[in-house]
Amino acid sequence: MAFKIGLLGLGTVGTGTVQILLNPAQRHPLVQELELYRVGVRSLAKPRSVALPPSLITTDLDAIVTDPEVDIVVEVIGGLEPARSLILKAIAHGKHVVTANKAAIARYGAEIFTAAEAAGVYVLLEAAVGGGIPVIEPLKQSLCANRILTVTGIINGTTNYILTRMQTEGGDFADILADAQRLGYAEADPTADVDGMDAADKIAILASLAFGGRIKLPEVHCEGIRQVSAADIAYADKLGFVIKLLAVAKRESQLPTESTEQLQLRVHPTLVPKSHPLASVNDVNNAILIEGDPIGQVMFFGPGAGAGPTASAIMADILNIAAILKVQQSGTVRSHGTPVLDPLLACSHQSYCTIVPIEALVTRFYARFLTRDSPGVIGKLGTCFGNHDVSLESIVQTGLRDNLAEIVVVTHHVREGNFRTALDEIRAMEAVSSIASTLRVL
Amino acid sequence: MAFKIGLLGLGTVGTGTVQILLNPAQRHPLVQELELYRVGVRSLAKPRSVALPPSLITTDLDAIVTDPEVDIVVEVIGGLEPARSLILKAIAHGKHVVTANKAAIARYGAEIFTAAEAAGVYVLLEAAVGGGIPVIEPLKQSLCANRILTVTGIINGTTNYILTRMQTEGGDFADILADAQRLGYAEADPTADVDGMDAADKIAILASLAFGGRIKLPEVHCEGIRQVSAADIAYADKLGFVIKLLAVAKRESQLPTESTEQLQLRVHPTLVPKSHPLASVNDVNNAILIEGDPIGQVMFFGPGAGAGPTASAIMADILNIAAILKVQQSGTVRSHGTPVLDPLLACSHQSYCTIVPIEALVTRFYARFLTRDSPGVIGKLGTCFGNHDVSLESIVQTGLRDNLAEIVVVTHHVREGNFRTALDEIRAMEAVSSIASTLRVL
Structure with missing residues (x-):
């Protein structure tokens, strides 16, 4: 029995996801057990680069998230609304959800995960941070035995691209931003990227997972890169540093206590010693350095955006849900109640982390x-x-x-x-x- | 109900694992549902750095792997025997197995995974490659939708330490090996490390996971670093390269076909361009660069050995098994047969990969x-x-x-x-x- 996917959005990431679903060869055999069941779009008239039967495509997104046949809803429309409402409605109808929507999760995570827990469904979001780089799942699973001490990331590709070019060319921020916009590396309205808000969304998500508590997004201290000048980059270089926009989440107290976590949580341009592993992360690449006890430092590096990498992350989440549903459906006898969720994959934080003032x-x-x-x-x-x-x-x-x-x-x-x-x-x-x-x- | 752990071995890694089990604060709450039930050692007389009730400790390892109470056997004694026999006996008695034993898995993987599949149990081995660096689980789960093209790793810390010192000091291999032995970075018999066999074991395991087929270990082409001289490192430097011992697994044909995979599989010292992400991986650190379609290149970097990192990986495997057992035990009705294993975590390759001659x-x-x-x-x-x-x-x-x-x-x-x-x-x-x-x- 195939797992039926309801896909919301057929933009870059949605198209990348469809291309994997339609080309399962040499991927994990479980891909063949997925069925692209419905695709929700805003306009039927828009030309698409993937050929899909017209019967699959609809503009009625509500009908997808409420369809009794759909097992997993994949939300890649982005933005706050209607994404939030569609995710909540999908959960209310017992669908598992996969999303790339960092903005919605960073703002409405508490509401969404509370609903998901009550409904006994998963909401997975590997694609929300670091594009294709596996970091959410490794945090939840591979590093789950660690006491995480710090998460330090270069998690916005646009600003890293601009800073890398300022570093190599000696140019000033405004000129290189303009060129990046011309080349498609920065958006027409670059505010969310260059002022650090996109990175703030992402570090809030990572901090919540790493430190096991909810985060109030406005408490993330956030500075962008507009104030960084060619002169600063040149002086930093002389002093042995490069300038990177870092997102940092750090446990304030190193001692295990029973109280809620006290965290530093901040996004700002930072002088990084050239010998530091993050110093050589250039262009649109992202990297996340995680320090934990007892693991020490590990770093995850790769493409922070793009259709292929992001679709890879979306598909990983879909396949993880499908795999666990297979286990659950084959499980031993249990006659009542909602199924138990995998405690590493599910998100059940109740308390808020305390953020130390800057x-x-x-x-x-x-x-x-x-x-x-x-x-x-x-x-x-x-x-x-x-x-x-x-x-x-x-x-x-x-x-x-x-x-x-x-x-x-x-x-x-x-x-x-x-x-x-x-x-x-x-x-x-x-x-x-x-x-x-x-x-x-x- | 706690999950009962039977630990085989109380050396460095075993001790690191016990320390996490006994200190669950600020780790995932699931750690508290694990019970260290039995610890098997060779000698009761040996002084230990962790205090355990004497009743937990035994020299009868067979009794642990056959104990009906034990859910998960953790094998950290290393070496081929009795590790292989104990793993097989544990599987035969329905235990899930977590192991750090790359040598045994690289040689007896086919036998072990066939037995595990028949018994419906997991054999997880995150700690076998890259120490604490999450790479096995990301390969199995986070990257599972990708068609993997290449896996390129610096996966032996001893040789990377020696090559890094040769690079920075200009010294010759024999002198620095001797110093590394004095400092404890190389073993008294350094053969497995410096001749590349340890890296060959590890790349065989990674290739098997990445390309979904079994590997015959003797088919891995293997050259060590004894022939690398200070002169080579100096010339490479002038040409813009550093010399690293790379382990490479590469799909020979880029086209999806129905036939068995044709792979390059090799370990050898290699000139790496200084701008390449692997070039700056120094000292005892490890890094694994994975290239896939559609993700592009991602890299995992961190400490390749040591008690803490390796224990982190061991614990991740234990917790993943515990998490999935919770799901399985709560699942819907099914009255017969062995439980279905999570298809991403289990290993069910039947065919062998074809290795292209060097x-x-x-x-x-x-x-x-x-x-x-x-x-x-x-x-x-x-x-x-x-x-x-x-x-x-x-x-x-x-x-x-x-x-x-x-x-x-x-x-x-x-x-x-x-x-x-x-x-x-x-x-x-x-x-x-x-x-x-x-x-x-x-």
């Missing part, structure tokens, strides 16, 4: 100041930082820019709140024209 | 010759290669060594059989003192 973060900073070349300005900066317990590793006048003296500061590990208070004071100084950039150092 | 391999070569500095020797070499259809990219006299002229050749893609025939002819030339090394180029 002011409490202890990290190293890089900052670049433009100052009027008055004698003693380095001394003034140094004194001000010292007054606020911000210990400096180096403070260097790097040259002149626009008739202003450019001063680059790198701190030791300091409390972010202290650093910001010092910056506020520095910003008010007569001798200081502007704070051109402040970046964290990994 | 002579048929088409690859690029690097070779280094020591010749008597007679005029025209470069011409003689060039002519000989040309006569055998071996097209050269470069042929350079790099200098003098031991009063001999040193000539380094890099070929285009050529058939290995042709290259070898040319080498046989060159070896017989009066002007040629020796062929110092021949290495393949990725």
Whole structure:
């Protein structure tokens, strides 16, 4: 008996998924037990690159998620609505759900997973983070015995592409963004990518899985890459760093306790030492570095987007559900209640993680100041930082820019709140024209 | 109801596993449903770094694998016997098996998996390849919809450590091996590592999973790193390469066919371009690069050995079995026969993969010759290669060594059989003192 798939959306990822379903040779034999049963689209008139019988295709998406014949609903339409409502309706009708929708899961995960648990169905989302890179399932299964300490990812391909080109070409952000838009690597409205919101959605999902608690998305501290300039990249390079947009989720306390988890959760451009495994992740590639006890550091690397990789992840989720349904349907006697869900694949967090405010973060900073070349300005900066317990590793006048003296500061590990208070004071100084950039150092 | 674990072996990995079982806090809650029920050791007298009730420990390993109470047998004693017999006896008694034993699985996999399928039990082996790096389970599950094209790995930590030190220090193989032995990174008898046999075991296992067929271990072409010299590493560096011991499994034909798979399967030192993701995998780290359709390239990176990482992998397998048993035990009615195994986790290959002989391999070569500095020797070499259809990219006299002229050749893609025939002819030339090394180029 085949497992019947109801596919919502026939864009890039939907088409990639159909192409695998229609070409099972040399893939796992279980692919042949899947039946593409219905495909929901917005417009029947739109030309498609896959040939499907017209009887399969419908614009009535509601009819798919409520069809008693459908076993698994695959949602690849994206966006918040109607995706959220369709997912919830599919769950209410007892369908398992596979989705690539990071935005909907990051915002409505609590609602969706609560409904899924009550209905005894799976909601899998490997494709939501890192495109084709296996990371959700390894977190749930392969690393499940670990106490996860940190998840650090380059999980937005557009910004990594822009930063890589800024690094190799020496260009400025605005020019390369424009070129990336022309080439299709950045969207016409690049906000979600370049301002870090897409990465924030994804790290919220990863943190929830890694630390076993729900995440309130607005609590993710989020800075994008608009402030990163060619000058910063050049100075970072001299100091032995590359600049990457990192998404970081970190257990604040290293000690096991009974209370809810205290987490750092943040997205920001970061100076990464060139020898670090994430430093050489370039172009549109993604990578997720996970540190756990007792595993140490493991990294997952690959294409962070694209039809093929994302379809690979979608199909993995479909096949995992099909495999477990085969086990369940063959199981030993049990006469009542909903079936028990696989405790590694299902998501049953009840409590919320506590997110530590960014002011409490202890990290190293890089900052670049433009100052009027008055004698003693380095001394003034140094004194001000010292007054606020911000210990400096180096403070260097790097040259002149626009008739202003450019001063680059790198701190030791300091409390972010202290650093910001010092910056506020520095910003008010007569001798200081502007704070051109402040970046964290990994 | 807890799942009862019978642990065979309390060495490094066994101890690491016990430490996770005894410290479940902040790990997946399912860890708390596992019960360490029996531990089999060779000697009761040996001091242990974990405190266990004496009643748990026994030297009677047979009693563990036949105990009706035991659900999952964990084999971490290593070696071929009694590991193989204990695994088979456990299977015969209906136990699921988790093992880190690459040597036994690479040799007796067919026997073991046939028995497991007949008995309706799982034999999981994440820890057998890449230490803690999730790669077996991602291959089985996350990448299962892909048509795998190549698996390329740095999967032996000892040789990678030696090659990394040769690269950074400029030292020769024998000296650094001796130092690695002193430091505990290489064993007193380093044969299995430095001659590539350990990597051959592991790539045979990965190939079997990636290409869905059994592998005859002696068919893996296997060369170690003893012939790699400081001179080769220095020349490779100048040419833009690092030298790594790669294990490669590659589908020979890219076209889906109905026949059995034709594979390249080989372990050898290889010139890897410095920009390649595997080039920066250093020290005892492992990495496995998998290329599939439609995913493209993904890489898994991390610690290839050690108690913690390996225990993490062992525990993942245990928890996966426990999770699926919970599903199975709660399943719908079925009154007869053995339970259906999860088709992604179980291993049911029947046919053997066909391994293409190494002579048929088409690859690029690097070779280094020591010749008597007679005029025209470069011409003689060039002519000989040309006569055998071996097209050269470069042929350079790099200098003098031991009063001999040193000539380094890099070929285009050529058939290995042709290259070898040319080498046989060159070896017989009066002007040629020796062929110092021949290495393949990725």
